[in-house]
C-alpha cells in the first residue's frame with residue numbers, strides 16, 4: 050500500500066478530519082481492500098507529513114468504529130465487516146480478485162522505487178535511464194518537424210516494415226544477419242519477455258538466469274507458472290560449469306542472459322566464453338534469450354559480438370531496445386529469431402495490443418534511417434564515460450574501506466558490494482530519509498545480498514558527488 054496523499058494545511062478542515070475522511074474514502078471506493086494491511090503509524094505520519102500522534106488518534110477512532118482492526122505485532126488491517134459499515138450498496142471484494150490475479154505484484158522495494166522516482170528533490174542513484182540533460186532534444190525536434198503523418202493506422206503484425214528493415218541494417222553491424230520477417234517490433238524489450246512467457250513456454254518450465262539478474266526483479270515468468278533458476282556468475286559472466294550441472298537435471302528449459310554490460314553487475318561475457326556457451330546451447334538444444342539492451346554503450350573498446358551473431362542453429366532469441374541508447378518513453382524494442390517463432394509472437398502481440406505505437410515506430414525509423422542513432426551514440430558514450438570516471442573517483446574516496454566493485458567498460462551500472470552484511474532494506478529506507486533513492490542488490494538476487502546497483506546514467510555530476518558521499522556516511526552508521 051503506497052500513500053501518495055497529504056492533508057491540505059490551508060484547508061478549513063482539521064488534519065484529523067482530513068485524514069479520517071481520506072481513509073474512509075480509500076476503503077469505501079475499494080482502493081484499500083478488506084484485509085489489506087496499513088503502513089505503520091510511523092510510515093503514515095512520514096508520508097502524510099503529520100505528527101504520529103495525529104495518525105494514532107485517527108486510527109484509534111477507526112478501530113473503535115470497527116473499520117480497522119489491530120492484529121498485534123502484525124499491524125493494522127482493514128476490517129472484514131468494513132463494507133457493511135461503510136457502504137450502502139454492496140461492493141465486490143477486490144482482495145479476493147487481487148489475490149487470484151495471474152500476474153504477481155512487484156516486490157515492495159520496487160513499488161517504492163517506482164513511486165519515489167517521481168518525488169521532488171530525490172537523488173536517483175540507481176535509475177537505469179539516461180538523464181534528461183543528455184536527451185537528444187534537437188534531433189527529436191528535427192525528426193518531428195520532418196515526418197509526414199500520412200496515416201496513423203495500425204501497422205502490419207510484425208511492425209512497420211521500413212523500421213524492421215532499418216533494424217536489420219543496424220544489427221548487421223553486430224554481424225547479425227536477418228530478414229525483416231525475423232524481426233518483431235515490441236513496446237520495449239520487456240514486452241518481448243512477456244510474449245515469450247505466454248507464447249513459447251508452458252507452466253512448470255524452467256528459465257535459467259544469471260545470479261543476480263535484472264529478470265529476477267520482475268515476475269514475468271513466475272506469473273506464468275515458470276520457475277527461475279539461478280546460475281552463478283564470475284567476473285566474465287555466467288559460470289558454464291554451473292550451467293552444465295543444472296541443465297543435466299532439467300526438463301523444458303530456456304536460458305535468459307545479458308552477456309553485454311549485464312544488469313545489474315555491468316559484467317561482459319568474454320569471447321571465448323560466448324563460444325563455449327554456444328556449444329552448450331547446441332549440445333542441449335537449449336533455447337536462449339539474449340538481452341542486448343546495452344549493446345551500443347561501450348566506452349573505449351567494443352565488446353565481443355552478440356551470441357546471436359554465432360547462432361547457426363536458430364537457438365537464440367535476440368532482444369534489443371531503444372530505451373537505453375535513445376528514449377525509454379518511446380517504448381520501442383525488437384525481438385529477432387526464426388521466422389516461425391517471430392510469426393507466433395507477432396500473432397500474440399496482435400491479440401495483446403494490435404501493435405506498438407505507430408508514431409513511435411515512425412520516429413524510430415527516422416532515427417535509424419537518417420543516421421541519428423550513430424551520431425547520438427558518440428556524445429552519449431563520451432558523457433557516460435566521463436560520468437563513470439567521476440563515480441569511480443567518488444567511490445575510491447568514500448567507499449574504498451567499506452566496499453568493493455569492478456570498473457565497468459560500458460553500460461550504466463557499477464555493482465558495489467559492501468564488505469559487511471547489513472540490513473539492506475533498512476539502508477534503503479534510511480537513504481530515502483536523506484532523499485537518496487538506491488537500488489539495493491537483493492531485488493535482483495535469489496538471496497539476501499549486500500550489494501547496491503549504482504547507475505552512472507541518471508543523476509547529475511553534483512547529485513552524484515553529494516549522493517555518494519552521503520550514502521557512505523549513512524552506511525558507516527551500520528559499521
Ligand SMILES: Cc1ncc(COP(=O)(O)O)c(C=O)c1O
Pocket residue numbers: 177236237238239240263307312340342369370371372377381382
Ligand atoms: C537488461 C534489460 N532488459 C530490458 C530492459 C527493459 O527495457 P525496455 O524499456 O526496452 O522494456 C531493461 C531496463 O532496465 C534492462 O536493463
